[in-house]
Amino acid sequence: xxxxxxxxxxxxxxxxxxxxxxxxxxxxxxxxxxxxxxxxxxxxxxxxxxxxxxxxxxxxxxxxxxxxxxxxxxxxxxxxxxxxxxxxxxxxxxxxxxxxxxxxxxxxxxxxxxxxxxxxxxxxxxxxxxxxxxxxxxxxxxxxxxxxxxxxxxxxxxxxxxxxxxxxxxxxxxxx
Amino acid sequence: xxxxxxxxxxxxxxxxxxxxxxxxxxxxxxxxxxxxxxxxxxxxxxxxxxxxxxxxxxxxxxxxxxxxxxxxxxxxxxxxxxxxxxxxxxxxxxxxxxxxxxxxxxxxxxxxxxxxxxxxxxxxxxxxxxxxxxxxxxxxxxxxxxxxxxxxxxxxxxxxxxxxxxxxxxxxxxxxxxxxxxxxxxxxxxxxxxxxxxxxxxxxxxxxxxxxxxxxxxxxxxxxxxxxxxxxxxxxxxxxxxxxxxxxxxxxxxxxxxxxxxxxxxxxxxxxxxxxxxxxxxxxxxxxxxxxxxxxxxxxxxxxxxxxxxxxxxxxxxxxxxxxxxxxxxxxxxxxxxxxxxxxxxxxxxxxxxxxxxxxxxxxxxxxxxxxxxxxxxxxxxxxxxxxxxxxxxxxxxxxxxxxxxxxxxxxxxxxxxxxxxxxxxxxxxxxxxxxxxxxxxxxxxxxxxxxxxxxxxxxxxxxxxxxxxxxxxxxxxxxxxxxxxxxxxxxxxxxxxxxxxxxxxxxxxxxxxxxxxxxxxxxxxxxxxxxxxxxxxxxxxxxxxxxxxxxxxxxxxxxxxxxxxxxxxxxxxxxxxxxxxxxxxxxxxxxxxxxxxxxxxxxxxxxxxxxxxxxxxxxxxxxxxx
Amino acid sequence: xxxxxxxxxxxxxxxxxxxxxxxxxxxxxxxxxxxxxxxxxxxxxxxxxxxxxxxxxxxxxxxxxxxxxxxxxxxxxxxxxxxxxxxxxxxxxxxxxxxx
Numbered sequence: 001x002x003x004x005x006x007x008x009x010x011x012x013x014x015x016x017x018x019x020x021x022x023x024x025x026x027x028x029x030x031x032x033x034x035x036x037x038x039x040x041x042x043x044x045x046x047x048x049x050x051x052x053x054x055x056x057x058x059x060x061x062x063x064x065x066x067x068x069x070x071x072x073x074x075x076x077x078x079x080x081x082x083x084x085x086x087x088x089x090x091x092x093x094x095x096x097x098x099x100x101x102x103x104x105x106x107x108x109x110x111x112x113x114x115x116x117x118x119x120x121x122x123x124x125x126x127x128x129x130x131x132x133x134x135x136x137x138x139x140x141x142x143x144x145x146x147x148x149x150x151x152x153x154x155x156x157x158x159x160x161x162x163x164x165x166x167x168x169x170x171x172x173x174x175x176x
Numbered sequence: 177x178x179x180x181x182x183x184x185x186x187x188x189x190x191x192x193x194x195x196x197x198x199x200x201x202x203x204x205x206x207x208x209x210x211x212x213x214x215x216x217x218x219x220x221x222x223x224x225x226x227x228x229x230x231x232x233x234x235x236x237x238x239x240x241x242x243x244x245x246x247x248x249x250x251x252x253x254x255x256x257x258x259x260x261x262x263x264x265x266x267x268x269x270x271x272x273x274x275x276x277x278x279x280x281x282x283x284x285x286x287x288x289x290x291x292x293x294x295x296x297x298x299x300x301x302x303x304x305x306x307x308x309x310x311x312x313x314x315x316x317x318x319x320x321x322x323x324x325x326x327x328x329x330x331x332x333x334x335x336x337x338x339x340x341x342x343x344x345x346x347x348x349x350x351x352x353x354x355x356x357x358x359x360x361x362x363x364x365x366x367x368x369x370x371x372x373x374x375x376x377x378x379x380x381x382x383x384x385x386x387x388x389x390x391x392x393x394x395x396x397x398x399x400x401x402x403x404x405x406x407x408x409x410x411x412x413x414x415x416x417x418x419x420x421x422x423x424x425x426x427x428x429x430x431x432x433x434x435x436x437x438x439x440x441x442x443x444x445x446x447x448x449x450x451x452x453x454x455x456x457x458x459x460x461x462x463x464x465x466x467x468x469x470x471x472x473x474x475x476x477x478x479x480x481x482x483x484x485x486x487x488x489x490x491x492x493x494x495x496x497x498x499x500x501x502x503x504x505x506x507x508x509x510x511x512x513x514x515x516x517x518x519x520x521x522x523x524x525x526x527x528x529x530x531x532x533x534x535x536x537x538x539x540x541x542x543x544x545x546x547x548x549x550x551x552x553x554x555x556x557x558x559x560x561x562x563x564x565x566x567x568x569x570x571x572x573x574x575x576x577x578x579x580x581x582x583x584x585x586x587x588x589x590x591x592x593x594x595x596x597x598x599x600x601x602x603x604x605x606x607x608x609x610x611x612x613x614x615x616x617x618x619x620x621x622x623x624x625x626x627x628x629x630x631x632x633x634x635x636x637x638x639x640x641x642x643x644x645x646x647x648x649x650x651x652x653x654x655x656x657x658x659x660x661x662x663x664x665x666x667x668x669x670x671x672x673x674x675x676x677x678x679x680x681x682x683x684x685x686x687x688x689x690x691x692x693x694x695x696x697x698x699x700x701x702x703x704x705x706x707x708x709x710x711x712x713x714x715x716x717x718x719x720x721x722x723x724x725x726x727x728x729x730x731x732x733x734x735x736x737x738x739x740x741x742x743x744x745x746x747x748x749x750x751x752x753x754x755x756x757x758x759x760x761x762x763x764x765x766x767x768x769x770x771x772x773x774x775x776x777x778x779x780x781x782x783x784x785x786x787x788x789x790x791x792x793x794x795x796x797x798x799x800x801x802x803x
Numbered sequence: 804x805x806x807x808x809x810x811x812x813x814x815x816x817x818x819x820x821x822x823x824x825x826x827x828x829x830x831x832x833x834x835x836x837x838x839x840x841x842x843x844x845x846x847x848x849x850x851x852x853x854x855x856x857x858x859x860x861x862x863x864x865x866x867x868x869x870x871x872x873x874x875x876x877x878x879x880x881x882x883x884x885x886x887x888x889x890x891x892x893x894x895x896x897x898x899x900x901x902x903x
Binding site for chain 3: 042051
Binding site for chain 2: 834
């Protein structure tokens with residue numbers, strides 16, 4: 001059992017535990033913190049895998065932007081809320097059952113799957129050297145081949161900004 | 177010219193119907209009168225012309241095919257006309273008496289608002305009646321048969337705003353239809369057995385050495401049922417008294433002279449068949465005699481002038497069927513011919529009286545009219561004497577022949593028939609002279625106002641009365657049955673009874689005079705004696721004036737059960753419970769199902785997510801199963 | 804257990820947990836966070852395959868997913884805020900106007 005495998009198991013467990021805590025915790029803030037821990041564990045997993053770029057981005061964007069925003073909003077809103085007392089909706093048991101069945105089905109599919117051999121991998125790989133996931137090689141690859149997607153994301157972000165302003169303005173008109 | 181003469185005779189009144197019906201209202205009473213009377217008169221002249229041609233050919237029939245109606249397989253249904261001696265006589269009566277009554281109507285209906293409609297219907301009737309008597313096949317005859325029923329309905333219910341009159345029209349039509357079922361069945365049997373419906377072919381087939389494969393008696397009975405409906409015999413006689421709700425000229429034309437004689441014509445025309453149907457003939461004779469007797473007893477107590485004449489018509493038609501039943505077809509037609517004259521004269525005379533009395537029809541409120549409306553009185557008296565069988569007027573000859581053959585015919589004549597028939601003749605004389613006495617000769621029972629208004633009718637009416645009275649007087653001298661002998665052989669008479677012929681004639685005359693005397697005795701001075709008699713025989717009087725309660729019987733046995741079935745079975749059960757119930761049930765089902773299904777939409781977001789996940793799991797499971 | 808299989812199992816587990824959370828938690832913000840969890844599970848599987856096959860396109864897709872997730876959360880939270888202001892509660896059950 002190498003260190004890598006051990007760490008992998010550790011981070012996997014942490015992510016899973018975070019997920020379960022999310023379902024059980026009462027206070028939204030606790031739920032947020034559970035999620036953050038889950039995300040950080042996932043970042044750790046990415047790092048172990050060697051995909052450093054993604055690991056960094058996970059922490060920066062997901063935890064640093066998304067979850068911070070979420071925490072901010074949770075702190076903004078009132079705690080004395082009916083959802084505080086009543087955590088769960090009406091469809092508790094059926095939901096767990098359905099999700100369980102779904103997970104079991106997918107899991108069974110995965111376990112039956114054949115482990116890909118080198119020959120299979122050779123089919124998928126593009127010509128040239130196997131990719132490296134360091135920042136520099138990744139960026140070159142990214143902006144070299146996928147620059148269009150990059151530009152489109154900026155359009156998407158612009159749309160998001162406009163939408164956010166529109167929503168806030170509508171909200172303000174509603175209040176005023 | 178011969179080729180289309182018969183078609184012309186038939187189509188002229190039809191043209192009158194179309195013209196008066198469509199344009200009559202707009203073109204005024206003058207136009208309507210000219211077209212409405214003129215066309216039948218032209219038809220009469222054409223008939224005379226055809227008759228002369230018939231005589232020229234020595235009596236062999238004229239046949240004209242107007243057009244082919246339909247061709248089904250091997251059989252062609254043609255509209256063809258057949259003019260032999262019988263048709264000639266009938267057509268002359270129909271167009272002749274018909275034209276006279278049309279002329280009378282111009283006076284009688286002068287003030288009516290629906291003048292054009294009246295003449296249109298009258299012409300329509302004439303068209304259908306001519307189809308009936310001139311038709312070569314049973315099919316064309318049937319079209320005319322139904323058509324006169326329709327015209328009768330339209331004319332009886334002419335003043336349809338009065339619900340009672342409209343109901344009388346319906347009653348006539350429906351009762352006729354019951355009889356028509358028998359007619360149709362008879363027609364089907366003939367067609368099935370012989371493959372043809374032409375009268376001449378049917379008569380020949382039954383006279384052939386090899387009898388056709390159908391019971392002549394059965395067919396004869398079925399056709400007789402049809403005749404019962406049309407000619408108002410028991411049990412389908414109930415419509416004729418009610419039919420008096422129509423205008424009086426209609427009663428004269430349709431319910432005395434022509435339509436009701438259609439049944440007689442049918443049997444006479446198919447004499448070839450009836451000669452070989454002894455059972456049917458027996459039934460016919462008995463039914464005819466029973467009807468004659470029965471109707472005469474009712475006529476004795478009637479108080480409406482038209483109702484007396486209606487029951488008298490039923491009675492006389494019974495006599496005609498008696499004659500047909502004992503095989504004396506020509507004699508029956510002879511009586512039909514004389515009856516047309518005197519009955520039409522009586523009805524039109526009654527119309528004249530009603531006109532003079534400003535609409536009063538109850539004879540208990542009349543009297544003393546002889547001096548005031550002399551022409552009407554004289555013509556009415558002549559016709560009354562004719563129907564009573566007083567020689568030498570027309571009725572004497574025809575009725576006497578019937579009585580003789582009822583007694584002596586080898587085809588069913590018997591003393592019993594003769595006795596009952598003679599008694600009925602006695603009653604006929606009695607009630608007719610009763611009518612004459614009470615209406616004209618007894619002291620007046622009118623009220624002041626009516627008495628003041630009594631006036632003789634215009635010449636258009638009295639002229640016709642005079643013509644008909646003359647015909648009633650001299651018509652009997654033309655012995656129709658001799659004229660018709662080539663077409664309708666006379667039945668054999670029992671040789672042994674030959675010597676009784678003259679005594680029987682004298683007896684008949686005595687019967688008529690006895691009736692006259694009895695009427696004078698009872699009613700001579702007015703109603704007093706009659707009322708005393710009425711009190712003594714109160715029960716009998718009630719029975720007779722209730723017309724033996726036949727209408728009530730029909731209502732109870734047929735009317736109410738049918739009504740009950742309509743209401744309880746078809747309306748409540750069939751319509752409401754079944755049909756409406758099914759529809760409401762279906763809609764209720766749809767609504768409830770929709771209500772239950774709509775519970776899926778809870779409005780809860782998480783529930784919808786659950787359903788989406790469920791859908792994903794379901795599709796995975798399906799793929800797994802079919803993987 | 805192979806590394807790939809482990810990570811895939813983890814990915815499925817995170818996805819299922821997120822799905823359960825969306826379906827059962829009443830608080831609107833918690834629902835959003837559970838959706839983020841689902842998304843993370845999917846990202847994990849993407850990264851696993853990218854590393855396994857040593858292609859970069861998987862990672863690129865992950866990058867794009869990050870962007871989308873950020874944009875999505877930037878809009879979703881204000882919407883939830885406005886809704887919450889309307890009904891004065893974060894309870895998802897308060898919104899059942901389309902019932903029936």
